[in-house]
Amino acid sequence: MRKNIGKISLILLSATVLVSWTKKNDDPGKQPVIKATSAKILTIDKLQFKDLNGNGKLDKYEDWRLSPNERSLDLLKQMTLEEKVGMLLISDTRMKNQWGWGGVQKKNTLPIEPTFNEEDEVSKFNMFTQEELQYPVMNAAGTTKGVTKFHLRHFILRTDTSTKNLAEWSNRLQTLSENTRLGIPSLVTSNPRNHLTSNVAAGTNVSGTSFTKWPTELGLAAMRDHNLVKKFAETARQEWTSVGIRKGYMYMADLSTEPRWQRTEGTFGEDPQLAADVIEQIVLGFQGDKLGGQSVAQTVKHFPGGGATQKGHDPHFSWGKFEVFPGNQLEQNLVPFKAAIKAGTSAIMPYYSVPKDTKYEEVAYAYNKAILRDLLRKELGYKGIINSDTGIIDQMPWGVEKLSAEQRYAKALEAGVNMFAGNANPELLLKGVKNGIIDKKYIDESVVLLLEEMFKLGIFENPYVDVEAAEKLVGNKDFQSLAEIAHRKSIVLLNNDKNSLPLKKSTKVYFENYFRKYSDDKNKTGDVQKLAKVNGLEFVSTPEEADVILLWIKPAIKPLFESTKEPLEINLSSCAVNVDYINSLTAKKPTILVMNYTNPFVIDEIYNDKTKNRFAGVLATFGTSNEALLDVISGKFNPTGKMPFTTPISNEAVINNREDLPGYKEGKDYGLFWFNDGMSYKK
Structure with missing residues (x-):
């Protein structure tokens, strides 16, 4: 590779990215691409719409000319309580011949296939003690059961498999979703997939993929080239959307101020302004100037910053639950999150940590109303989705251990959480609402936010992908040539x-x-x-x-x-x-x-x-x-x-x-x- 490595590819790629963004249709008055497998297509005034609920008429939520908020409020009125509650859960999902948290494959089985894994993997609440727990248990339901019985519409895909498998499986999932009562599509989320990392761990990143390989997050920060960071995000966005992954559990805005923290590699370093500059370009590259039909929605984490862990221990474990601020730097932790909010991040994830010796209540951030509703929403002006980290209800409920599961749901919702990661079974959440422990207004508040994101992403009109096009796009030479420049600059x-x-x-x-x-x-x-x-x-x-x-x-x-x-x-x-x-x-x-x-x-x-x-x-x-x-x-x-x-x-x-x-x-x-x-x- 020479000093002028990738110059031609860079020019070509820049053009590719530009064309891709300009092709997206975010004009509410212009006919979007409509694709369906079972829903009928309605033609009104020479415009096409999907009849998702099959009633033969155009409902407001089916009318792409209306705002995401108008459509969400209309759909909310048509949803049952069970359908609403299912929207608030995001769980792991698997393909055939695959099982386990993080997509671990069974030994001596056939290769992973792009069809559904129908086995349940739903653990009981408080099944493990912290002495027994070696990693968080990602609850999962069989795919068909999850969609049709539990009314789940958000899934985390952690599978290492081929581009073709990813794209074909995504289309099957959307077909299954379209065939339900209201035809609500599914939104597939993933951890980062585009980095040459040595610290591979379920729940933090996905390796072995066919996606373009870039340096780690620390490497992106080391480049000090914010234009190239944005191009990284733009190319990764195209790969993700081509296979139907439309949301990311990423990236980490946490500062790596505690050198022993095992999640340092996923950060953009120790400096607040550097992390802010990088996270801003990441969000803009994946989402665009606003969330739209070619975007990958971002879930920036872990608010209000999880890097100041006591002695480096991580709050996945009880002995690491405290975050401490001996240097009084909590305000500096917020700098990258302010940049992400300014750039329009669609979602933010609070960490498991409990703030120690601060003015805030000593409960985990996901239960902390002063952190989420007062600081994040009121003071910082954030209006998007607040997505809990995995297992806050049944595995890492720090500071609220004495509360029942229903009470934990209630406290988290009151604090501001809109979506709960790591549980596929809505039984206890539903029970809490029916028993009056959980105020239904928090359910409706969350459902509207979650539906608005899906409408903005355009997946009600077309959630399907072109399998052959995805195979040509993912990992292509132009993308990898640009990544090679980044490797050298890092x-x-x-x-x-x-x-x-x-x-x-x-x-x-x-x-x-x-x-x-x-x-x-x-x-x-x-x-x-x-x-x-x-x-x-x-x-x-x-x-x-x-x-x-x-x-x-x-x-x-x-x-x-x-x-x-x-x-x-x-x-x-x-x-x-x-x-x-x-x-x-x-x-x-x-x-x-x-x-x-x-x-x-x-x-x-x-x-x-x-x-x-x-x-x-x-x-x-x-x-x-x-x-x-x-x-x-x-x-x-x-x-x-x-x-x-x-x-x-x-x-x-x-x-x-x-x-x-x-x-x-x-x-x-x-x-x-x-x-x-x-x-x-x-x-």
Whole structure:
């Protein structure tokens, strides 16, 4: 790949994106595309409409010329209480031969198929204690049952499968939905699918997809190229809509101020303004200037910011439920959310955390009226959907453990929540309404907001996708060429001793791409890449043959859903790195050290006063490819990236850090590499 990588593709892609946006139909007076499988088409004044309820006349909710609010209010009047309650739940959904939270596939079965999985996976309330719970249980119902009996219309799809499977399954789901009493379509949601991440976890991201692969969220922030961030979102949007995924549980506006937090990789770094700038472009790229027929609605999370977790522990677990603000920085946490609201984000998700020692009630944010109705809605002016995180009722009900499930629903609705994630069975929510524990006005309030989003997305008129077109679009060369530019721009040059980089032509390089799985306790020596000549460099098989060692270390912090009460550590020996082996290797020859950061790792075990002179250069990556790294090492691409966070100088600095402060505010003795550090080659 050369310095001018992707220039032609970039021009072509920009045109593609522009055409795609201009083709969308958000003009309420212009005939939209109408597609149906069972509903009859009504022709009135030479215009077409779908007769979704089959009564032979045009109802207001079927009239695309009316506003989303008018249509929603009309449909609300026609819905039964059971249909309304079903709208408020969003649950996992699966394809045939697939089961489990996050789309885990059964062993020794046929491949995943684009038809329905009809098995229930609905756990009882309070089924697990926190000692037993290793990951949140995503309740799911058989697809047909979910749509026709439980009246569900919101689904989370976490499946790794082909583009064709995704598109065909989506069409089948919409056909099933169209055949119900009111013909209300389904809205399919997903976690991020477009990143080259090493920390794959059900409920946080989806890997192994056919979608275009970009750097991780930290890598997008490291680029410091907001135009390219927006193009990322625009290309991802086209891929998502082509297969029928019209909503995202993303992106994280949380600040990575606590270096031990296991969800750091999904953030845009520690700086409020950088995170705000990136999240604004993300929302605009996925949704457009307003939500419309080609948009992917965004669910920005986790309000009011979940990064200041006490000692790094995550509130998925009782021992990590508190969010603390020793630096009085709660207001700074709001900066990225203000940007997302300004950009028009369709939904916002509060976290499980309980604010500790603040003016707010010590209950989880989803139950916190002062946080949601007063701060988010009144003070910040937010008017969209508030979507709870998974399992707040039956698994992570922090601060309201003594309330019944019906009472928890009531408190969350009163606080401002409109949709509940992680439960497919509406029985207890329905029971709470019928018993008078839950005020029906909160149900109606939520249904209107949820329907308005669906009307704005245009899925009442046409929820179907073109399978063949999707296969051609997803992962196409133009999209990936643009992503390759991002990979290179995300790489950060942190140190270049005596201008050792870029490496001169014919330099003999021993390249070791060193990584181990977190759970692997064997002393492996890593994966030695056997390469021929690349970009003028000559790759050799042993350190002894080399002029320089290129060492790429990919530490692995303990996975989120394997958490325990034990202290979290981010030094290399605690993150699946054989420090003794690394030190013996780097003692042999001058070394270019490359660190892949998912957290601000402490690297003093290999990079300290005694060993610093071993390293001719130090670089940071955030989920990228060998090819991108080699282009930077060889000088084919001039590094321009900047650090999205500060890396602590020692474990002691980590232990003493104030959870809500960015590293650059911790003091001059805190950092090894600082936020915004990043060099380019001298010319």
